[in-house]
Amino acid sequence: MQVKETLNDGLKRGYTITVTAAELDDKVVGKLKEAQPDVEMKGFRKGKVPMAMMRKQFGPRLMGDAMQEAIDGAMNEHLTTSGDRPAAQPEMKMSNPDWKEGEDVVVDVTYEKLPDVPETDLSKVKLERLVVKADDAAVEEALKNLSESPQAVSYDAKKGAAKDGDQVLIDFVGKIDGEPFDGGAGEDYPLVLGSNSFIPGFEDQLLKAKAGEEKAVTVSFPEDYQAPHLAGKEAVFDVTVKEVRASKAPEIDDELAKKFGAEDLEALKGQIRERLEAEYSGASRAIAKRKLLDELDTLVDFDLPASLVEAEANQIAHQLWHEENPDHQGHDHPEINPTDEHKSLAKRRVKLGLLLADIGQKAEVKVTDQEMTQAVMNQARQYPGQERQFFEFVQQNAQFRQQLQAPLFEDKVVDHIFDKATVTEKEVSKEDLQAAVEALENED
Structure with a gap:
């Protein structure tokens, strides 16, 4: 041979x-x-x-x-x-x-062949991590928002006409061409005006209604309505307004805290503070990760397989075309040719992907079975009632398991680089952090 x-x-x-x-x-x-x-x-x-x-x-x-x-x-x-x-x-x-x-x-x-990735001295990577503390003002603002949430707000009967934000207690019967239809009737239904929980146009026609008033509400079901036999059809609802209620925000006290599963108000404040700081930390990490990738893109250079760059550029162009043409679901579309911008982004992605894979391999970074199981469970929650079928699909589809594993591996490699890099912390305001997040989104 x-x-x-x-x-x-x-x-x-x-x-x-x-x-x-x-x-x-x-x-x-x-x-x-x-x-x-x-x-x-x-x-x-x-x-x-x-x-x-x-x-x-x-x-x-x-x-x-x-x-x-x-x-x-x-x-x-x-x-x-x-x-x-x-x-x-x-x-x-x-x-x-x-x-x-x-x-x-x-x-x-x-x-x-895949290139030989040069050794990278990660200690030369210098990064700044933004730190935001959840101060008392932020906690109080979050408490106020909780007190105004549907779970906390109560409603008391009032006199006079209904306005936006009021709750009306109604009986209703919907008809199409004069005939009632399944699912179109209800009794003692508490509807908050402005919640957009009913068909578009329904709630607007109950503004200024009073207790005891009967109204004929005419609306058209959306063309993409979930029940095909109703989609696009005009319906008339005979509505009886039994009561008009005004919203009443609760006192911010221990009773409010118990509605949200906390022992008392101080415990709820502690939970809010932890949640806010977790949110700030997540946003800060996303910014630091983006800066890290930018730094690595500048710091390291090596030959890239043209076939991988071409495939990535085609995928980027195809994905963006569908985002710009959301009504076109199939693949019977005009030929999509990557632009120079797509090719440039593809080169960055391929280079960083190969670099992170090399760093992770040399550092023996592994995604554990427990981490994969948690990722699968998180995905399964998006398919309520079909979790078993989803688990079976994951077991039988190696490519999908790889798609779940890839971001987990990347994040663990990024954390490894953070540990090796020179990272300084800078305390900033919530507004500064938000501005940095918005700047990051505008770059994408």
Whole structure:
């Protein structure tokens, strides 16, 4: 078996693999001898079938297996010896497609290898992490928002006309073409005007209504309404307003705290402070991560596999096209060609992806089974009632598991770099942090 280099240009590699006819024949004979003890044929005892007859019966099929094994073996041996890691599946093509038994097999192999990522002195990375403390004013503001939330607000009956924010207690019967329809009736329903919980236009027509008043409310179901038999149709609701109620914000005290599962007001304040600081910390980390990636993009440079960059640029262009054309769900669209901007972003992503993977591998960063299980459970919550089917899908889909694992691995590598880098903390206001987040979003 011979492996001869035919291409060595940057990351591009090409080889010709030659498997001689004698080598193939030896492999076929070896397979036949291995199988001979278990072979039975009419007129011969088990294990006593002559090699010539076995070769005639099974040889052609085993020849294909022998060819594949020989080529795969030569390729694996080459990759082990050279240390090359193909960026994608190597392209293999027989240079003698009209091959006949008794001839050598010659295969042309081409691929792009992953680059050798240079060592990076992570201690040279200098970063600033923004720190925001949840002060008393922020806690009080959050408490006030909680007290005004639907869970906390109560309603007391009032006289006069209903206005935005009031609650009306209503009975209603909906009709299409004069006939009631399923799901279109209700009794003693508490509807908060302005909550947009009913069909668009319904709540607006109850503004200025008074207790005891009956109204005919005419609305049209949206074209994309979840019940297809109602979508786009006009309906008339006969509504009786039984009571008009004004909202009443609760006192900010221990009773309010208990509504939100806290023992008392001080305990609720403590929970709010922790939640706010967790939110601030998450935003601060996102900013620091972006600055870290920018720093690494500038600090490190190496050749990139053109095939990976091209694939990433095509994916970016395709994704952005669909975001700009949300009504076009299928793939029967005009040809989408990446722009220079797409290609530039693709180069950054490929470079950083390879760099983080290399740093993580050298640092032996691993995603634990527990972390993967938690990620799967978090995803499963998006499919209430279908969790079991989702778990089965994840178990059977290695590509999807990789998609879940990739961001976990990246975040662990980023944390590893944070530990090695020179990081200084800068205390800022909540407003400064928000401005930094908005600046980050505008860059994307």
